[in-house]
Every structure is written in C-alpha cells, then in structure tokens.
Amino acid sequence: MKKSNISLFALAGMLLAACSSPTVPIPSPTTATNAASAADSFTQTNAEALVTVAVTPLNLNDQSATTLDFDIALNTHSVDLGYDLTQIATLSNDAGEQVQPANWNGPTGSGHHREGTLSFPQLKQRGQTLTLTLRGIADVPERIFTWKVNE
Helix, strand or coil: CHHHHHHHHHHHHHHHHHHCCCCCCCCCHHHHHHHHHHHHCCCCCEECCCEEEEEEEECCCCCCCCCEEEEEEEEECCCCCCCCCCHHHEEEEEECCCCCCCCCCCCCCCCEEEEEEEEECCCCCCCCCCEEEEEEEEEEEEEEEEEEECC
C-alpha cells in the first residue's frame, strides 16, 4: 500500500511540473546584441485571468513596410482561446489614427496555445508611440501593449 501512495505522489508531482511554466526575464533593448535578440527585447507580456499574451513587433522600425506585423502568442491551461484576433484587435498611434488588422496568419479555432502573425495596414504617420489593444480575452476588457517609435 505504501508503494502505491509513493507512486501516486510521484505522478502528481510530474503532472504539476509539466503544467507549470518557468518565468523567463525579457531582455532590455540595451542588452540586445543581434537582430534576433533585438526583436525579442521589444516583446511585451500580459498575464491576467489565467491567460498569458506575449506580443512581439516584427517590423516596427521598417517604415517602408506595407504592413505592421506582430507575433502574438496566447497560452493558458484552462481557458479556450477561440478568439478571432482580427475582430478584437486595434492598432493606434498617439496622433489619434486607429486601424483594424488586415490579416491573421496563424491557426484558427480554439485550444490552449495559439501563435501567429497579426498584420495591420501601415499608418499614415507613426507618431511617437504605437499601441496594440486586444479586447475581451478571458473577460479582460483590454490588454494594451505600447511601443515608442521615432526616437
């Protein structure tokens, strides 16, 4: 009987370890040493209501790009992530211009882990800041991600 209890505790420990996620610090822009780490340094994360949303701008500094692209990763172990990101996202600047996404390049449907690229049409002007807003994920009214541009 004692061996079965020990086995159950070991199994429970393995399951808990598999469902937990490590905390990874986000590098600051000043420590970026190459293009990949520079892109990662712009990553912003919001963890509310059991859902973690990580957003990384992919071409924020390329003013010749026809779209502004963001890698969006949604992760949870308890909430269905069946959101249409093209319907719940907006991109705006501090000059008051706001645009809706043009395209989502990623999986559709639901699940507990989703990642893809959300593309917006280029804004007429960049202003000093760009703000990506995602509405209604896991009943959080707004998740707001802001980057300084044109510094």
